[in-house]
Amino acid sequence: MSWVQPVRIPADVDQEDRLVGGFTARQVTILGGTGGLLYAIYLIVGDRVPLVVCAAVALPFGILGVLLAIGRRDGVSLDRYLLAAIRHQRSAKSLVSTPGNIPPPPSWVAARTGRPPAPLRLPARGVAGDGLIDLGPDGVAAVAEVSTVSFALRTPDEQDALVAVFGRWLNSLSGPAQILVRAERVDLTPTISTLTANARSLPHPALVAAAHEHAAFLADISARHDLLRRQVLLIMREPAAGPNGRDAAAARALRRLDEASRLLSACGLTVRLLDASATAALLASCFDPTAPPLPDGELAAPGEVITRGERW
Known part of the structure; x- marks a missing residue:
């Protein structure tokens, strides 16, 4: 008789593998790199600097390496969070839609100070x-x-x-x-407006009162709740x-x-x-979830020339 040993599969299939002492490969690399860097610095300056001074200088860097390896913020490891923050700080904040690179302004234009806009690269054309x-x-x-x-x-x-x-x-x-x-x-505003407008044509006063009461109810919950x-x-x-x-x-x-x-x-x-x-x-x-909806009329396609008829 052969027995099949069940294998436990974690719920998070994207979870990183634990290699050494419960640490992942990324954490081992950060901890090992921090320890190796501090040890190399000690070998270079250890003979000329007292051990207490070396320990005092190395302690903040060691704590920083441990925090980067095991710390998390909003479900993201601190090293990736720090890299994302640096990338965000160095990236352009003003993005414009353009088919190519943005040409530099002419020499006679007084360009504003600050980082120039960058092209907006979207997967959708x-x-x-x-x-x-x-x-x-x-x-x-x-x-x-x-x-x-x-x-x-x-x-x-x-x-x-x-x-x-x-x-x-x-x-x-x-x-x-x-x-x-x-x-x-x-947005219940169109529904409330339609309900109020149609209430005038209802055949019985009780129906009119019920329609206005329901419109007031919708307006109340729309004002008090998101x-x-x-x-x-x-x-x-x-x-x-x-x-x-x-x-x-x-x-x-x-x-x-x-x-x-x-x-x-x-x-x-x-x-x-x-x-x-x-x-x-x-x-x-x-x-832009907070922006108003697009108009119901026909929108111009990208690159389409918009013309307007004039009356003479």
Whole structure:
């Protein structure tokens, strides 16, 4: 009889391996590098400087090395946190969208003091007319909004059926896919305005009073709470290769979304592909969640010339 020894897998699969004494390779490198540097300095100046002075000077550097190795802040190790802070301090704070490098100002322009702006490098090159995100050499990405279904209110058999359908969709994936669950603020002002305007045409005074009472209730909770709604997005990305790679990648991404829509419909989920305006509004809200929404009118595409008719 053969026995199979179970292997415990940690919940965090991205956790670093512990090599020596519970320390990771990064921590061992920091501690060993700090100790080796201090020892090398002692070998150089130890004969000319008293031992007490050497210990007093080396103690702060030793404590700093230990803190960098084992310390954490907001879930990030202190060495990576310090490197990120230095990188942020040295990087340009003003970024502008430009197809190339920013040319220097002419000699006759009195440039302001401070760090000049730097080009804004984004993975997305723009949103095409079909709503797909152009990723340049990385291909295209199709974004769809997916409805939700209550899992806890289903019976065990229904839950097993939902899991089986979802598993079949996962097994059918032929390329990269991302499920993004985001929370966005909800503005009840249009709903309250529509409710108040429609209350005037209600046939009974009791209905009018109920409509105004509900509008006041919505206005009260909107003023006292930060209302959020959950949005589930399904993103399909396809790489582009060849002269017509963008069109082929777009066709594959749309086909994969269509397959996901057919399979997930068995779970009662609706997959709706976002059009160009909805995708642009989504990207804008991700970059600046506190900004007002984009206007509903048609937006000019990047590089498109905007004209205006004049009356004579």
